[in-house]
Amino acid sequence: MGRPPLTSPSPAREPGGRRSGAQGTIAGVIDPIPRHLAGDLTGGDPAPDDFALAARSTPLARFVLDAIDAAGGRITFERFMALALGHPEHGYYSRAGLAWGRDGDYETSPEVHPIFGYLWARQVEQCWERLGRPDRFALVEPGAGSGAFAVAILTWLRARAPACFAATRPVILDGHPRRVAEQRAALAAAGFAAEHALIDEWLSQPQRVTGVIISNEYFDALPVHLVERRGDASAEWVEWYVARAADHVDGLAFVAGPPSTPQIAAHFARLGLLPGDGARTEVGLAAIEAMRRLAAKLERGYLVTIDYGYAARDLYAPWRREGTLMAFRRHSPQPDPLAAPGRTDLTAHVDLTALAAAAGEGWHTAPPVTQAEALTVLGLPEALRAAAAGAAADALRFVTDRRAVAVLTDPAGLGRIRVLVMAKDAPLDGLRCLRAIEATYASDGAARGDERPEM
Numbered sequence: 200m201g202r203p204p205l206t207s208p209s210p211a212r213e214p215g216g217r218r219s220g221a222q223g224t225i226a227g228v229i230d231p232i233p234r235h236l237a238g239d240l241t242g243g244d245p246a247p248d249d250f251a252l253a254a255r256s257t258p259l260a261r262f263v264l265d266a267i268d269a270a271g272g273r274i275t276f277e278r279f280m281a282l283a284l285g286h287p288e289h290g291y292y293s294r295a296g297l298a299w300g301r302d303g304d305y306e307t308s309p310e311v312h313p314i315f316g317y318l319w320a321r322q323v324e325q326c327w328e329r330l331g332r333p334d335r336f337a338l339v340e341p342g343a344g345s346g347a348f349a350v351a352i353l354t355w356l357r358a359r360a361p362a363c364f365a366a367t368r369p370v371i372l373d374g375h376p377r378r379v380a381e382q383r384a385a386l387a388a389a390g391f392a393a394e395h396a397l398i399d400e401w402l403s404q405p406q407r408v409t410g411v412i413i414s415n416e417y418f419d420a421l422p423v424h425l426v427e428r429r430g431d432a433s434a435e436w437v438e439w440y441v442a443r444a445a446d447h448v449d450g451l452a453f454v455a456g457p458p459s460t461p462q463i464a465a466h467f468a469r470l471g472l473l474p475g476d477g478a479r480t481e482v483g484l485a486a487i488e489a490m491r492r493l494a495a496k497l498e499r500g501y502l503v504t505i506d507y508g509y510a511a512r513d514l515y516a517p518w519r520r521e522g523t524l525m526a527f528r529r530h531s532p533q534p535d536p537l538a539a540p541g542r543t544d545l546t547a548h549v550d551l552t553a554l555a556a557a558a559g560e561g562w563h564t565a566p567p568v569t570q571a572e573a574l575t576v577l578g579l580p581e582a583l584r585a586a587a588a589g590a591a592a593d594a595l596r597f598v599t600d601r602r603a604v605a606v607l608t609d610p611a612g613l614g615r616i617r618v619l620v621m622a623k624d625a626p627l628d629g630l631r632c633l634r635a636i637e638a639t640y641a642s643d644g645a646a647r648g649d650e651r652p653e654m
């Protein structure tokens with residue numbers, strides 16, 4: 200169909216996205232080739248681009264092409280993203296040797312500094328109090344990455360809230376066996392006993408728990424449908440599929456077709472809004488289903504979702520023309536989400552309105568706040584002040600701590616991540632992470648209350 204395929208998710212438009220630092224357009228990322236060298240390289244007849252061949256030839260590419268052939272010529276982008284991130288051997292998140300943190304492909308908040316987990320541990324402790332200090336308190340983390348977030352939360356609870364720690368039953372979940380094994384090893388190395396499971400298996404167990412389900416950048420890693428609405432009034436929906444490229448034997452290309460499922464139109468009917476005419480956007484049906492199942496596992500408690508996302512009216516605002524899908528490799532935004540499948544991280548912002556609705560009956564939702572706001576009221580300024588007191592003795596540590604504060608609250612990066620808090624049979628009012636900054640800090644900047652968190 201007429202529209203050009205999605206070659207550029209416009210990295211500059213959505214800064215941040217699993218990276219704590221660098222932003223920029225592709226033009227800013229690729230240095231121009233010096234003129235004299237370019238002349239040498241580009242003279243003569245045009246030759247096929249063998250470098251492009253190498254870029255496409257990931258071990259996963261073959262499986263994607265097989266899936267396309269088996270499906271009769273095209274697969275949904277959702278299916279492509281599920282393979283690209285989760286193919287059992289070659290998926291981005293499932294493969295051996297996935298590196299986390301600054302040395303890896305991206306740096307999430309728990310990888311920036313343990314203070315992130317320590318601050319959220321304070322919130323977890325308050326949730327436990329609010330639930331009446333249950334003897335068995337489930338602390339569930341889906342999509343636990345390297346395990347760093349869970350380790351930091353548990354470390355703080357063990358040190359600063361021993362009664363809560365004694366009641367806590369950690370449940371660490373992931374979609375991929377290699378990640379589950381690494382998470383088990385990380386928690387064991389830090390001296391923590393936990394239940395480790397594949398998320399599907401845990402969700403399929405009938406028993407429910409009381410406690411907190413807390414996740415960081417889990418939902419934005421779940422596959423999305425790519426769609427486009429056309430026409431003025433209601434909706435003609437077009438879905439973007441992935442097919443073999445016509446111009447390259449092993450290449451992939453976007454092709455448009457009718458929606459693969461009526462759930463796409465139903466999704467927007469439920470929301471009561473439509474994206475702009477001709478705007479490309481994402482529909483995260485997998486994230487909605489994951490939230491529905493997670494919420495159903497909680498008898499009583501809190502769901503804390505920390506993720507790149509917007510309320511539906513912002514995510515699908517008429518001015519947003521190209522959605523939020525982004526591709527990353529080595530901290531750099533990539534222009535083509537179909538390139539190097541399995542070596543490229545793919546992510547799309549979550550629809551916070553749909554996630555909240557997915558939790559279902561009995562759940563209450565607070566208006567989302569930003570990560571910068573939440574960490575501030577959880578005590579980041581006092582933590583930094585306490586760290587500053589020791590700066591003379593250990594300047595390097597203080598510099599590291601100060602960098603962490605800036606990175607975690609950067610309004611153009613991790614600081615703009617949203618925090619969605621939901622509660623079932625438990626009070627939302629007065630939750631620490633939802634307090635207004637003005638109500639938390641006196642005009643002289645001093646915190647109200649007696650807490651002095653440490654870095």
Ligand SMILES: C[S@@+](CC[C@H](N)C(=O)[O-])C[C@H]1O[C@@H](n2cnc3c(N)ncnc32)[C@H](O)[C@@H]1O
Nearest residue numbers: 292307342343344373374378398415416417420
């Ligand atoms: C962006 S990482 C975030 C990791 C960690 N929470 C952090 O903040 O560093 C996404 C996590 O979700 C897991 N994941 C991705 N797709 C998944 C899926 N379909 N089902 C379950 N887990 C998945 C990945 O293995 C990874 O642990």
